[in-house]
Structures are given as C-alpha cells and as structure tokens.
Amino acid sequence: MSRIAATFAALKSQGRKALIPYVTAGFPFADITPELMHGMVAGGADVIELGVPFSDPSADGPVIQQAGEKALALGVGLAQVLEMVRQFRAKDSTTPVVLMGYANPVERYDIKHGGNPQESAFIHDAAQAGVDGVLIVDYPPEECVEFAARLRAHDMDLIFLLAPTSTDARMAQIAEVATGYVYYVSLKGVTGAGTLDVDAVGAMLPRIRQHVNVPVGVGFGIRDAATAKAIGKVADAVVIGSKIIQLIENQPREQVAAVAHDFLIEIRAALD
DSSP states (O other), rough: OOOOHHHHHHHHTTTTTEEEEEETTSSSSOHHHHHHHHHHHHTOOOEEEEEESSOTTTTOOOHHHHHHHHHHHHTTOHHHHHHHHHHTTTTTTSSEEEEOOHHHHHHHHHHOOOOOOTTEHHHHHHHTTOOOOEEEEEEEEEEHHHHHHHHHTTOOEEEEEEEEEEEEEHHHHTTOOOSSSSSEOSSSTTTTSHHHOOOHHHHHHHHHHOOOOOOOEESSOOOOOHHHHHHTTSEEEEEEEEHHHHHHTTSSHHHHHHHHHHHHHHHHHHHO
C-alpha cells in the first residue's frame, strides 16, 4: 500500500477529510521548501503537492505561473525538487508528497540522467527521494498504462485531473490507471480563476464516484476556511494552492513557514 493510500485509509477510519496544500518548489526562496513543507504538516497538511517549476505551465493561473518563473530564475528544476524531497524525508517519513507538473521536465530528466528500458531515471530517483505520487497535467491516461505500472512497482501513485467538462467515458478511462486519488478541478480555466460553485461540485462528485474507486480531492478556487469546510462535506480531500502562494510571496524568509502553518491551522479546524 502506498503512503497516499494509507493516509486516506487512516483519515477515513477517523471520519476526517484530507487537507492537501500545494506550493511551488523553490518559491519564494530557493532553499525554503523543506522548511515550508514541515510547517504545513505541523499546520495540519495530510498530503503535500509540490509544484515542479516549468516555463510553460498551461493549467496554472498568474499566481502560480509567477511563482514558477521566480523558482526557475533561482535555478530550481526537477533535480533540485527531488533533493528538496530528500531533505524533507530526513525528518518526515510519513507525510505523502506528490509532484505536480508537466511532461517536459520529466522527459528532459530521463534524457539527461539516462536510466534503462525497464526503468526511467525519473521514476528511480523519485522513488529514492521519497516521492509518493506524480500528477503530470499533460499526460493523457491512454498513454500512461506502462508509466503507471512502473510507478506502482515503486509504491508511487499516478494521479489525474478531472474537470467539469470530463465525460463519463473519460472518467472510466482515467479510473483504469489512476491510483492514490483523483483531483477534481472545480472550475473551468486555470488555477486561481473564478468563484467556486459548491453546489455544482456536490452534484458532480457522485457522478465521478460511479467510475472512480479512489478518493476524490477538489481544488481550484478554495481560498478560505468556509469554502474548505463546504467542500469537505462532499469531497474526500481539499486542495489549496494559489491562496498559499499569495500569502507567502512577500514574506521575509523567517516568516514563510509560519504564515503557511497559521493559515492551514484555520483550514484544518474548519475541516474537522
């Protein structure tokens, strides 16, 4: 059983919902991420999504795009992100970490670092670093069967996005390869855009669960405790990203982890 599956199983047995914060690795300071991750866990995070900086992030809104651009300017790429996970794992062996990003950095990593026909360098090194799941926005499920199997061989999950426009056929296709959880994008558009319609989310989740037998997390548009609480009533997990990026972007280094921690304390209390 993967760390992600074990975490969701434990939460379900307690009647609790997962809190999944997202931050861009290497933002707002190149060396802050492991400390920030520990702060978020202390604030109540159950799983951490770590964004891999990329120059052309098609699903991300202005807030996360700018965070990625700053991280790239600070020299943070996939190799550095894996090292951040290693540093985090030195003190935390239980909290699942999911890398969220795009195909290009993964494929470039494999080309640069080699690997062999049976195992990509990325999968090997991610497993060694302590990564638990991978969400690659532009990997379609029909092209991921082998990739998913290789991840599962290392107790890592392949996580997919679902959207309001996803058809039943697409959900069924994703269900064949998805493990860990699926991430329902509650809004049409990019991260940080629009106003969340809680009723629409509530109506969509039973349809998703007809096809998908893993937990369903909901993200995009969750900015405060009240919204998180409403989503937590219908979803298995609440994902928050852009709001955290906004809160930490102008903080002095010594305050970054504390600000994220204090925000998540509020969200955790609302969910519980």
